[in-house]
Amino acid sequence: MxxxxxxxxxxxxxxxxxxxxxxxxxxxxxxxxxxxxxxxxxxxxxxxxxxxxxxxxxxxxxxxxxxxxxxxxxxxxxxxxxxxxxxxxxxxxxxxxxxxxxxxxxxxxxxxxxxxxxxxxxxxxxxxxxxxxxxxxxxxxxxxxxxxxxxxxxxxxxxxxxxxxxxxxxxxxxxxxxxxxxxxxxxxxxxxxxxxxxxxxxxxxxxxxxxxxxxxxxxxxxxxxxxxxxxxxxxxxxxxxxxxxNFKNAYIDVKKEDISIIKSPVGLPGRAIRNKFIKQTETTDIITPDKCYNCLKKCNPSKTPYCISKALINSVKGNVEDGLVFIGSNGYRxxxxxxxxxxxxxxxxxxxxx
The missing domain is CATH 3.20.20.70 (Aldolase class I)
Incomplete structure (x- = not known):
């Protein structure tokens, strides 16, 4: 077929x-x-x-x-x-x-x-x-x-x-x-x-x-x-x-247990690699951003847990431990x-x- x-x-x-x-x-x-x-x-x-x-x-x-x-x-x-x-x-x-x-x-x-x-x-x-x-x-x-x-x-x-x-x-x-x-x-x-x-x-x-x-x-x-x-x-x-x-290698190196559901500043849950950055967000109420990009309609910088723009830009540039790495549930394969x-x-x- x-x-x-x-x-x-x-x-x-x-x-x-x-x-x-x-x-x-x-x-x-x-x-x-x-x-x-x-x-x-x-x-x-x-x-x-x-x-x-x-x-x-x-x-x-x-x-x-x-x-x-x-x-x-x-x-x-x-x-x-x-x-x-x-x-x-x-x-x-x-x-x-x-x-x-x-x-x-x-x-x-x-x-x-x-x-x-x-x-x-x-x-x-x-x-x-x-x-x-x-x-x-x-x-x-x-x-x-x-x-x-x-x-x-x-x-x-x-x-x-x-x-x-x-x-x-x-x-x-x-x-x-x-x-x-x-x-x-x-x-x-x-x-x-x-x-x-x-x-x-x-x-x-x-x-x-x-x-x-x-x-x-x-x-x-x-x-x-x-x-x-x-x-x-x-x-x-x-x-x-x-x-x-480094971003691609993060997929190759990830284990199944390191892929988790996270709370995103967008207001939706997301699936990402539970790296150093994600662990930090779990123990810190707010990671204050250096600046606000006004990128999201419903984002309040004073209340959001972290700046998602900064987190995603860090990871795509290769700083994957200090950034957000989104991944599907089968990424460990x-x-x-x-x-x-x-x-x-x-x-x-x-x-x-x-």
């Missing part, structure tokens, strides 16, 4: 794999173009994307927009025929401006989670860019679709269903994660049913995400009714990943750094054997 292609509107990915958006700076243009060139969908993360810009510390908002423009252009230059997506968190202060930049630079897809992207259709009106919300339940999918249909007469172009085994921020309450009753398999079936229940819902692909690691995992979710998968953790340990080598081409070949061959 050959893996089916993933069709999102007039876009066709030969391989039904979306590479997850990982910030700060983990999935930039280099990783995105490599995945796109192999027939998947490459995704750039916008979270504090301008951290390398010279004026980032003094002018972060403009630095972020400038950097996003550069990154989309570089990805497109290196993958002129590939599908380039951008992941934008609803929780960020610059949400509207980031969406506008993606439209202007003609990115192919905007994938949006960490909140409900209820006004996203309005922000992309008049463009051909595809819009894809991330949900963690059938209820969330229903709310978004009903809202979009009522206000904009528009369905999502696809829906990503992210389960509790994902890395980074999770759309679940801490109690749900601790009880372990929420399973991606069940949520995917639920969301497929919700989406298919709407008129033209059969044309909206559902993408399973969170803890998907092998080719056989891909096949499992396709059989449950998903049209493709989104994978983040597997793509960190690739040569083309935009993170520092990573044991080597490979090229994107090798990884996708391995996943496809596994899937076809399954």
């Amino acid at each position: 050959r893996l089916p292609s993933l069709i999102i509107g007039d876009l066709k990915a030969n391989i039904p794999i979306i590479q997850g958006g990982m910030g700060v700076g983990i999935s930039g243009y280099n990783l995105a173009q490599a995945v796109a060139n192999e027939g998947g969908i490459g995704v750039i993360s916008t979270v504090q994307i301008g951290y390398k810009e010279l004026d980032f510390e003094t002018n972060s908002k403009e630095a972020n927009i400038r950097a996003l423009t550069k990154q989309i252009r570089k990805a497109r230059e290196l993958s002129p025929k590939g599908i380039i997506g951008v992941n934008i968190m609803v929780a960020i202060e610059q949400y509207d401006a980031m969406v506008k930049t993606c439209v202007e630079e003609k990115a192919d897809i905007i994938i949006s989670g960490a909140g409900l992207p209820l006004n996203l259709p309005k922000l992309v009106q008049g463009s051909s860019i595809k819009i894809v919300p991330i949900v963690s339940s059938g209820k969330a999918a229903s709310i978004i679709i009903r809202n979009w249909l009522k206000k904009y007469s528009r369905m999502p172009d696809a829906v990503v269903v992210e389960g509790p085994e994902a890395g980074g921020h999770l759309g679940f309450h801490l109690k749900q994660l601790q009880e372990g009753k929420e399973l991606l398999e069940d949520i995917v079936v639920e969301v497929v049913k919700v989406v298919r229940g709407f008129e033209n819902g059969d044309n909206v692909p559902v993408i399973a995400a969170g803890g998907i690691y092998t080719g056989c995992d891909i096949v499992k979710f396709l059989k449950l009714g998903a049209n493709g998968v989104q994978m983040g953790t597997r793509f960190v340990a690739t040569e083309e990943c935009d993170a520092h080598i 990573v044991n080597k750094i490979v090229k994107v081409k090798e990884l996708i070949k391995e996943l496809v061959e596994e899937a076809e054997k399954c």
Whole structure:
């Protein structure tokens, strides 16, 4: 059996794999173009994307927009025929401006989670860019679709269903994660049913995400009714990943017991490596930031446990013990750094054997 292609509107990915958006700076243009060139969908993360810009510390908002423009252009230059997506968190202060930049630079897809992207259709009106919300339940999918249909007469172009085994921020309450009753398999079936229940819902692909690691995992979710998968953790340990080598090696060195659920300043639980930094946050009420980047809509610097921007920037630059290292639940299984081409070949061959 050959893996089916993933069709999102007039876009066709030969391989039904979306590479997850990982910030700060983990999935930039280099990783995105490599995945796109192999027939998947490459995704750039916008979270504090301008951290390398010279004026980032003094002018972060403009630095972020400038950097996003550069990154989309570089990805497109290196993958002129590939599908380039951008992941934008609803929780960020610059949400509207980031969406506008993606439209202007003609990115192919905007994938949006960490909140409900209820006004996203309005922000992309008049463009051909595809819009894809991330949900963690059938209820969330229903709310978004009903809202979009009522206000904009528009369905999502696809829906990503992210389960509790994902890395980074999770759309679940801490109690749900601790009880372990929420399973991606069940949520995917639920969301497929919700989406298919709407008129033209059969044309909206559902993408399973969170803890998907092998080719056989891909096949499992396709059989449950998903049209493709989104994978983040597997793509960190690739040569083309935009993170520092120390960040990649943190994945290779991590043990299963070192991966834990943490409380994030975003207001959502997250999954990360329990390193020196995380242990420090557990014993300190507030790690006062040197400055506030005003990056999140709902962040109060005087009450937040630590500055998430600083923590993520430290880790992507290689200072992984003094930074936040997000990772999926299966991250401990990573044991080597490979090229994107090798990884996708391995996943496809596994899937076809399954």
